[in-house]
Amino acid sequence: MGIQKWSKVAALMLGCAVVLPACTTLDAYTREEQTAHAQRSAIIGAAVGGAVGLITGDDSVERKKRALVGAGLGALAGAGVGAYMDRQEAKLRAELERTGVSVTRNGDNITLNMPGNITFATNSADLNANFYDVLNSVSMVLAEFDKTVVEVAGHTDSTGETAYNQALSERRASSVASYLGTRSVRTDRIITVGAGETHPIATNDTDVGRQANRRVELTLVPLTLES
Numbered sequence: 632m633g634i635q636k637w638s639k640v641a642a643l644m645l646g647c648a649v650v651l652p653a654c655t656t657l658d659a660y661t662r663e664e665q666t667a668h669a670q671r672s673a674i675i676g677a678a679v680g681g682a683v684g685l686i687t688g689d690d691s692v693e694r695k696k697r698a699l700v701g702a703g704l705g706a707l708a709g710a711g712v713g714a715y716m717d718r719q720e721a722k723l724r725a726e727l728e729r730t731g732v733s734v735t736r737n738g739d740n741i742t743l744n745m746p747g748n749i750t751f752a753t754n755s756a757d758l759n760a761n762f763y764d765v766l767n768s769v770s771m772v773l774a775e776f777d778k779t780v781v782e783v784a785g786h787t788d789s790t791g792e793t794a795y796n797q798a799l800s801e802r803r804a805s806s807v808a809s810y811l812g813t814r815s816v817r818t819d820r821i822i823t824v825g826a827g828e829t830h831p832i833a834t835n836d837t838d839v840g841r842q843a844n845r846r847v848e849l850t851l852v853p854l855t856l857e858s
Contacts, residue, residue, distance in 0.1 A: 692822070696855065702819065704778065704820075704854065705778065719741065720734065726769070727765070730749075730765045730768075743848065743849040746843070748845070750803070769811070770816050773851075774815040781850075781851055784825070784826050785824070786800055793827065799827075800826055800828075831844045
């Protein structure tokens, strides 16, 4: 894409940020909502690397929803969907205050961003022992609010071989998912995916950007069924 064309795309995305409902993100340490500048930066990052949020796609999520309902887990409907996710969001924000994990609400979905520097050692898929308490808090909320599909997605920066990064992202997602499964979260609610370096949320040209891209995201999707 040429520079002039990209400039037009970026300008359009920034314009949309003014008129479209923005997703709300709470700073992981200060508990203050992100500034408009930070939200615009996130939108530009999405334009660079693809939409932030679900990686597996709607079809996979819908199949998972139908399987859960078929297994006896009731679906949400109507105004109850938003209210249910509101309560879950509030509980997550309270539990994850000052942990380094950010909570983002996008429509009825909730995404938890777990930075790689607090979750794993470099080039490792073994969970840091000091992160267990955070995952325990997340698990407690997920177990309480069980009418959601949970996508666990691993992400890396672009340093190194693409195949290695893909495999590492898959192993990291599996590590988080497996731990959740040991903490009373039904494993049949979980979709695990490795995105490798394909969904950056920041530039890979700086240390700060690469650090932001190394993460595991949990996206919680309310259990509803399309008619």
